[in-house]
Amino acid sequence: MAVASEEILGSFHGDDDFPIEWDEGEKELFWIFDDLHCPNPLSPLFFDIGGWWLTCDHMFRRFGTPFACDWIAKSINGYLYTAAVPADASIHAEATEYNSRYVPRVPRDPAHAEKIGAYLGWALPHYAENFLDWWRDRLRPEIERNFEYLDGYDMEGASLVEVAVLLEDAIDIHDRHWKIHWMLNFAQFSSTVGLNATIGEIKGEVDPNLGGRLQSSIDDRNWDSIEGLWQMKEEIKGDKELDDAFRHRGETAKDVLGALEGSERGRQFLTERVEPYQQEFGYHAIWSHEFAFPTWKETKTPTIEALRGYVETDYDYPATIAAVKEDLEAAVAELMDGVEGEDRERLQAALDLSLRMNPLTPDHHFYIDQGTNARLRIIAVAIGRKLVEAGLLDDPEDVIYLKYNELRVFMANPDSIDARSLVSDRRDEHEHAYTIRPREWVGTATQTALDFPYNALWGFPEKFYREAPKTTGDLQGLAASPGIAEGTARYVGSLDDFDQVQKGEILICQMTNPAWVVLFTKIAGLVTDAGGAVSHPAVVAREFGIPAVVGTSNATERIKTGDRVRVNGATGVVEILA
Numbered sequence: 377m378a379v380a381s382e383e384i385l386g387s388f389h390g391d392d393d394f395p396i397e398w399d400e401g402e403k404e405l406f407w408i409f410d411d412l413h414c415p416n417p418l419s420p421l422f423f424d425i426g427g428w429w430l431t432c433d434h435m436f437r438r439f440g441t442p443f444a445c446d447w448i449a450k451s452i453n454g455y456l457y458t459a460a461v462p463a464d465a466s467i468h469a470e471a472t473e474y475n476s477r478y479v480p481r482v483p484r485d486p487a488h489a490e491k492i493g494a495y496l497g498w499a500l501p502h503y504a505e506n507f508l509d510w511w512r513d514r515l516r517p518e519i520e521r522n523f524e525y526l527d528g529y530d531m532e533g534a535s536l537v538e539v540a541v542l543l544e545d546a547i548d549i550h551d552r553h554w555k556i557h558w559m560l561n562f563a564q565f566s567s568t569v570g571l572n573a574t575i576g577e578i579k580g581e582v583d584p585n586l587g588g589r590l591q592s593s594i595d596d597r598n599w600d601s602i603e604g605l606w607q608m609k610e611e612i613k614g615d616k617e618l619d620d621a622f623r624h625r626g627e628t629a630k631d632v633l634g635a636l637e638g639s640e641r642g643r644q645f646l647t648e649r650v651e652p653y654q655q656e657f658g659y660h661a662i663w664s665h666e667f668a669f670p671t672w673k674e675t676k677t678p679t680i681e682a683l684r685g686y687v688e689t690d691y692d693y694p695a696t697i698a699a700v701k702e703d704l705e706a707a708v709a710e711l712m713d714g715v716e717g718e719d720r721e722r723l724q725a726a727l728d729l730s731l732r733m734n735p736l737t738p739d740h741h742f743y744i745d746q747g748t749n750a751r752l753r754i755i756a757v758a759i760g761r762k763l764v765e766a767g768l769l770d771d772p773e774d775v776i777y778l779k780y781n782e783l784r785v786f787m788a789n790p791d792s793i794d795a796r797s798l799v800s801d802r803r804d805e806h807e808h809a810y811t812i813r814p815r816e817w818v819g820t821a822t823q824t825a826l827d828f829p830y831n832a833l834w835g836f837p838e839k840f841y842r843e844a845p846k847t848t849g850d851l852q853g854l855a856a857s858p859g860i861a862e863g864t865a866r867y868v869g870s871l872d873d874f875d876q877v878q879k880g881e882i883l884i885c886q887m888t889n890p891a892w893v894v895l896f897t898k899i900a901g902l903v904t905d906a907g908g909a910v911s912h913p914a915v916v917a918r919e920f921g922i923p924a925v926v927g928t929s930n931a932t933e934r935i936k937t938g939d940r941v942r943v944n945g946a947t948g949v950v951e952i953l954a
Contacts, residue, residue: 386821386840394815396452401469405459406825407450407818408834411906413665413745415886417454417809420802421756422667424475424780425547426749428554429458433481435558436463439500442493443828446480449473454809457818460828463489475780500566507563508732515556519743522549526751527655531758539762540787543755553748560740565829567730574726575711578719582711585858585946588909588918589707590727591734594700598738598890601657605679605894606693608649609686617641622687628875629681636680650679660746660891662871667753667776668806669871672891674754681874682894689879691897700919737915741890759787769795777802816929835908835927851928851935853903855948856914859923861901862942862953865935868895882943884935888913896920901943903931903950917945925950 389403390396396403413428432447446461448471461467461480465488471478485491526546531539571590575582593599612618621642625635636642658673672678685691708727715723753776760772768790769775775783777799786793816839826837835854842852866881868874874895877883883899885892887906896902896916900923904913907926917924923945925931931950935941940953 382822382824384820384822385826388815388818390818394453394812394818396818399470401467402450402459402471403819405448405461405469405819406821406828407452407457407459408831408836409814409816409818410449410456410458410834411814411887412834412908412911413887414456414663415906416663416666416668417806418451418456419666419668419776419806420779421776421783422665423449423451423456424473426550426665426667426752427456427473428557428665428745430473431551431554431558434555435562437481438559439562440492440495442489442496445482448478448480452818453812453814454806455812455814459819460825460830462824463492475782500562501570503559503563504566504570504729504733507560508736511560511736515559516739516743519553519556519747522553523747523751526755531755536759536762536766536787539755539759540784543752543759546752546755550748550752553744557740557744560736564733564736567726567733571726571730574723578715578723579711584855585918586707586711588857588914589703590711590730591737591910591915592700592704592707592919593734593738594697594704596735596738597657597742598893599697601742601890602893603693603697604653604657605682605686606691608653608683609691611645611649612683612687613690615641618645619687622684629677629684632684633676633680646676650676653679659750660742660889661750661753662889662891664741664746664749664889664891667749667756668773671750671753673750674757678871678874678891681871684875685877685894685898689898696897696920699921703921738890741912746890759783763787763795766790769799774799777806813933833908833911834906839927839929849952851903851925851931851950851952853925853928853931853948853950854907854909854914855944855946856907856909856911856926857902857917857922857924858946859901859921860942860944860946861923862940863900865903865937865939865941866899867932867935867937869932876937882941884931884937884941886932887911888916896922901941901945902926903928903935903941903943905929905932 427449429447429449436445442463444460445463448459448461450457461469461482463483465483465486467482469480471480529542572587612622617639618641621635622632625631636646654673654676659671661669661671663669711727712720712723756775757772760769760775763769763775764772778786778795782793786795821840826840831837838854861882863880863882865884866877867884868877877895877898879898880900882901882903883895884903887904889912893916902913902917902922902924904926905928907913911926913924914926923943925943925945925948928950935952942951942953
């Protein structure tokens with residue numbers, strides 16, 4: 377985000393190693409690599425119809441934000457970059473949405489930003505006070521009805537045109553669910569800001585880790601999914617035949633699945649336990665913000681692998697959730713200690729409002745980031761299967777490498793596009809993108825750009841000003857979960873690596889999302905390339921009491937499996953010892 381005539385703090389507009397083609401008004405904006413949601417190269421179809429940014433104009437318009445009026449995306453060398461567009465009448469920029477030219481909506485009134493902030497400040501507390509009721513009584517039921525419609529559709533028995541129209545329904549549902557997401561997000565933002573302001577007024581400086589501890593949730597769909605796995609683990613422990621299949625019938629989840637399918641008791645377990653779990657909790661992938669990764673709904677292997685980990689570690693869900701509850705209660709007691717009278721009433725009211733919002737973070741991931749995106753993928757792949765059956769494509773997932781309008785034209789008139797050649801080229805481009813190291817930011821940096829409130833999710837402005845580590849073997853990231861852990865590093869880049877993680881290792885990865893939570897039952901520490909203090913890995917690490925450093929940018933390049941590392945979650949320093 378940049379404003380005309382403002383001092384430029386830094387700029388990067390491309391070079392031979394990282395070339396960039398700019399459209400009108402783009403290079404004047406500040407673009408951040410979205411490794412928080414999309415650390416891997418993007419597929420064309422996801423960029424066109426799956427992005428979280430597609431409804432951001434609605435968000436900024438609805439709330440009347442003075443700091444931005446839109447949030448746009450750009451694919452650069454295969455990677456996702458996003459930029460906030462200032463609420464500035466002088467801004468003229470182009471973008472691409474739904475495979476079409478898109479011009480961000482900016483106010484006509486040059487004084488808009490100065491005036492509209494009053495509305496935001498007036499309306500936002502109303503969202504914070506009421507959104508939980510709206511979510512419970514109106515919005516979540518709406519989402520669940522939409523899921524019921526999509527999940528109940530007979531895609532195998534439908535014609536190609538019927539599934540094509542279903543995809544349009546799913547796109548409309550995606551649009552609606554993400555509008556709900558931003559309402560939820562701003563309501564949470566308001567309650568958190570209100571709590572922090574009240575803490576500052578009443579208590580002044582507090583332990584910087586206290587805010588993160590107060591965001592812990594103990595009753596949400598993420599914990600429900602973990603409890604479901606734990607219940608199956610307990611059943612496995614109590615059944616000699618199932619226990620033998622998980623412990624002694626091979627080294628991989630596929631081996632275990634084969635053993636289960638080979639016995640009557642195993643098949644019963646799959647039918648009565650695993651498949652219902654997939655239907656309830658399987659609508660997510662290792663990377664939820666992408667269509668290229670299969671969901672847990674589509675294959676049993678990820679659930680079986682998670683269960684293998686639970687059996688191996690004898691994961692104790694009741695003890696874990698009790699520890700999270702105990703730490704949350706201790707954090708509340710620490711905050712309230714020494715506060716009396718009217719100050720106590722004010723602080724308690726702000727705290728209660730914020731605590732009520734805590735479950736909405738994992739729940740919106742479950743319903744929107746994961747569940748809504750997963751259903752778009754499943755419908756797209758169903759279209760792919762029909763195109764394969766018709767002899768028009770070779771792999772159902774080839775559709776993911778077509779752009780939105782290319783797919784629509786191809787379905788209606790297959791002779792108009794050489795889809796096989798196009799998909800082959802796109803797959804090659806996608807693979808080549810993995811050889812490119814994306815920059816943390818591009819475009820033009822100004823103070824206004826760096827001050828955009830959501831930048832903290834990506835570790836900005838700290839990343840912009842971060843100095844190189846003073847010691848060669850050190851990495852500097854952001855302190856995410858306090859404590860020190862020393863151990864053997866284990867790099868995980870895909871779901872196939874999950875079964876390699878051993879108890880007590882330090883997990884090294886680009887980023888995490890709720891699909892990765894099963895690993896938190898094993899690991900002793902966590903280091904990520906991406907994220908900020910309120911990102912998924914930071915929040916979950918604090919809930920599990922695991923030392924964590926996030927936002928290092930290059931941990932996955934610097935640290936290899938087998939390295940000995942020490943993670944200091946209080947200082948944000950990671951030492952490579954050997």
